[in-house]
Amino acid sequence: MNKESRPPTLKTIAYMTGFSVTAVSRALKDAPDISAQTKERVRLVAKQIGYRPSRAGLRLRTGKTQVICLILNVDEKIMSLTSQMVIGMSARLKNSNYHLVVTPYSDRDDPLEPVKYVVETGSADAVIISRTEPDDIRVRYLMDNNMPFVTHGRTMSTIPHAWVDYDNERFAYKGMERLSLMGCKRIAKVFPVPNLNYSRDLESGFENGLNDFSMTERRLQNLYLENTMDEIEEAIAQLMSAPDRPDGILSAAGSASIAITSGIERAGLQVGRDVQLVSKQSTRILERFRPAINVFFEDVPEAGRVLADQALKLMQGHDPASLTCLMFEEYCEDKTGPHRSV
Structure with a gap:
């Protein structure tokens, strides 16, 4: 590959914006210590030159996938929640470095299996689950394995966790x-x-x-x-x-x-x-x-947006007990x- 055809890198953006490579990297990660103006300029240049981070390289350097996995039951009837929830999550993640991956399962499947797969393969940095039960085995499994997660729906767990629910x-x-x-x-x-x-x-x-x-x-x-x-x-x-x-x-x-x-x-x-x-x-x-x-x-789109926002905050170190949201609109x-x- 010749020099002209190489994909743009963080150094390319740093050169074009005048910021350091570290500042560019943190701006793209939506770091709280980087100003909104800097983030906006870095993202604009990144978009203009077609910058795409190497996820494989990023994982080698940091151990992070930059993936949030939505584990979703697909046995919904018409007017399902699925597409609406994904729309809300995608809107929140649009200006972050995180990507949304949907892992489907049905009522005929063991609901724990897709969760175990994500954890055991390291496929995501955080998980979102729905259709919660009072004593949900997925919640206990995720806690035991120190995987950041948010639930769409509350549980009766004695250990606080992040959740979004409708009243x-x-x-x-x-x-x-x-x-x-x-x-x-x-x-x-x-x-x-x-x-x-x-x-x-x-x-x-x-x-x-x-x-x-x-x-x-x-x-x-x-x-x-x-x-x-x-x-x-x-x-x-x-x-x-x-x-x-x-x-x-x-x-x-x-x-x-x-x-x-x-x-x-x-x-x-x-x-x-x-x-x-x-x-x-x-x-x-x-x-x-x-x-x-x-x-x-x-x-439901707003619930999806809040779920994604809470997943991002968990990965920034926020206390799960502080990330709860009970929604109601009559x-x-x-x-x-x-x-x-x-």
Whole structure:
């Protein structure tokens, strides 16, 4: 390779900016002791000349991969969280030296296996996991192996760790309050499988709502968000054809709410007239699908951005106990008009 065709290096950027090689390197690493103006100039020059750090060389020098691994369950239905979460993480990592790698697994796999693979092969400097359980074996494994990690969802671990979560208990309670204000008394729910931590939070808010608003549950047997949309639709169609059908339904996912609506309509009924439906959603679709559905919004791209930010801070030495974020945004379009609380 002749001199003219060699790729640009840190020395090239240092020569063009007048900064030292050390300052250039630290600016590209988003070091806190480098000014924003210096970082901006270094990044601009790096972009203009097409600079790309040698990840292989970097790993040899530092032992770091400059990779954050998102270990993600891919068995989500339509309107899944996957792409939205990746969008948020990518936006946060755009101006850092870190790259996002997604390692998928399904409900049929051992959820610990992809975590063990990343740790044992040294494939990443930090890990992000989701669908947490109260006593999550992945959390204990990552702690035992000193791997920086952030969870999307809380756990019952006695050792503090970094996490980002949506306040599902508050959603369920506020959803029950909304159903009560619309005159509902007999409530059915569609929640995730009970082994997940956020399912426990949903159940807590739901039970408190039943007690506080003098409601009764119309129980659906063995029906969860993890069921197929066809299964959810069929179960709701049968439920809504029964003489003691519910007058309100609380759903923890937008995709399930589409199937729920189809089941209601198969029974010859209409959302907003014969039965009220309150749902959490992560995209602004349900209002357009059926305006009568009352919705609470979960900002998954923002959650992804915070997860990536916390992973970066862990690798900068921040205390995991200080890196926690509980998110909630209520936005219901009901017959009394929109209202919002954060």
